[in-house]
Amino acid sequence: MKPTSWKKKSRGKFRQASASTNVVRHHSTITRAMREAQNGHRGAIIWLTGLSGAGKSTLAHAVEDKLHQIGCRTFVMDGDNVRHGLCGDLGFSRQDRKENIRRIGEVAKLFMEAGVIVLTAFISPFRADRERVRGMVEHGDCIEICENRDVKGLYKKARDGQISEFTGISSPYDPPP
16 A cells, blocks of 8 residues: 655645545535535534543444434444445554544545534544544544543453553553643
C-alpha cells in the first residue's frame, strides 16, 4: 500500500493529497444545511476512543438508542465491524492503524455531511490520528470521548504475557488531553 500523504489547509484542517490524477470533486446541489434541516438536527461525529474492552461499542449503541428514540438520524461505526469490510485489508502495524483511522474519518465525515450523528467506537490509539480526523471537519463537528473499563479481563492477560501487541500494554495508546 502506498503511504498516505497529507496537506494542511487553512484553519488547521487537513486533506489527503490524492495519489490519483484527473480526479474532480463533484458537489451536491443538496447542502449539509438542507439535510440537517430535514433531519431536525445537526450532523456530528462523536468519536469514542479507549482501550480494548473499555465499553466504547456498548456506550455508542446506548447513546444511539436514546438518540433514535427522540427522532435523530444516527449510525454507529464499530472497530470490529469496519475491519470486516472497509478495512479488512489492514493489519495492526502503526501504519495500518493510521490508515484504518483515516478511512473511518473519511466515511464518518460523509455521514456527518448527510446530516447524520455518527458514533464511532475505535481504539484509535494515536492522538495524531484522532487530531487528523478532527482536522477533516469544521471546529465543533467532532467530539472526542474516552471510556475506560476491563470487563473481559484482557488487560490482565496482556500484563501476564498471554496477549502480545496489546494496545495500552505492549503497544502504545495516547489518551485524549
